Amino acid sequence: MTSEGSGFAQPSIPKFDGHYDHWAMLMENFLRSKEYWDLVEMGISKRTEDKESGEKQKKVIDKELEEERKAIDGLKLKDLKVKNYLFQAIDMPIMETILDKDSSKSIWDSMKQKYQGTTKVKRAQLQELRREFELLQMLEGEKVDEYFAQTLTIANKMKIHGEKIGQVMIVEKILRTMTQRFNYVVCSIEESNDLDKMTIDEL
Template structure:
C-alpha cells in the first residue's frame, strides 16, 4: 500500500517567521526525497526534441512529483498568501516567490542580526530567574541568530552563560572552568550541571 499523504503533517505558514517555516518545510521535502525539485527545478526538454520512451516516462514522473511538492506548499499556506503567487507553474517558482515576498532582503536581515547580537551581549541572569528560565532565554536568542545565518557554536553560548550567572553561582563557575574543558562542553551538559547545583542551594536555604 502506498503512503497515505494525508497523514503527512504540513508546517503551516501564516505570513510570519518565514525562516522557521522554510526550514521545517525544507526538512519535510528532503525527507520525502523531493527537495531537488525546489532547489534545482524541472529541466524541461528542448522544444522540438524527441524523447525516448524511458526519457518521457522519467519526465512524466518528475512532473508528477513536482505536483506533489506544490500540493504540500499549497496546504501550508492560506488563500491570501496563495493569491499573492502569480506564477505557479512549478514548485520551484512557488517556493522562490514565497522566499522573495517573505524571506526579507539582505539589508533587513543584517539589521535584525545586529539587533539580536546586541540582545545576546546584554543578557544577564536575574536574581529571580531559575537556571532553566535563563537557559531558555539565552538559547532562544542564540537560535534566532542561527536562523539569520549567524555562526553560533555551543561554546559561545556556554561561555556566555558562565559569564552572566548571578553571584550565587560564582564558585560553581570557577569549579567548572577548573575541572572541565569548557570548549567541548555542550549547552545541555552545562545546564544539567547547574540545575543540580541550584537544587543544592535550595535545600540549604530550607535548613
C-alpha cells in the first residue's frame, strides 16, 4: 500500500527556528522515517566513486562496475531529495549561506557548526536563569507589584531561551517566596482557590 493511499497524514518537515538541538532531533527523526538519514550521517561513499573513476581510466566495463554506477546514481538522487527537505526547513537568509554546499551531509555539517555553538550558549544562559529563578525571594519592604515584575521578567527570559514554564509554576513560586508578613494572605489564597487553574492576573 502506498503512503498516498494509506490514509495516514504525512509528517511535516520541521522548520528551523533557531533552536538547533531541538530542530536537529526532529529533522533526524523525519529523515530516518524516510530512510534517508544514512546519507546525512555518512555521505555518498567516496570509496565507490574512486573505484568507478579508476575503472574508467582502465576502460574496463564489467557487471560490478555497472551495478556500482547505478548505486551511485541512486544515492545521488536520494541526496537531492534530502537537500530539498533541508532547503524547505531553512529560511532564505540562512539558505543563502549554504547554497554552495553540494550534498545533504555538507549542508547538515554546516548548520551544526554554525548553530550548535549558539545553542550551547543559550543552554548555559538558561541554566543561570533557572538558578536565579530558584533562588529568588521577596525582600523585606519590597512592594508586591515590584516582586511580581521581577519574577515575571526572569520567567519571560527563560521562555525566550526555550524553557517551558507555565503560569502555575510562576504562581506557586510567588506564593512560596513572599515575606512572612504575607503568610495570612498566602494561606487564604491557597485555601480558597485552585492553584492549578489560577492565572498570574488572578493572583
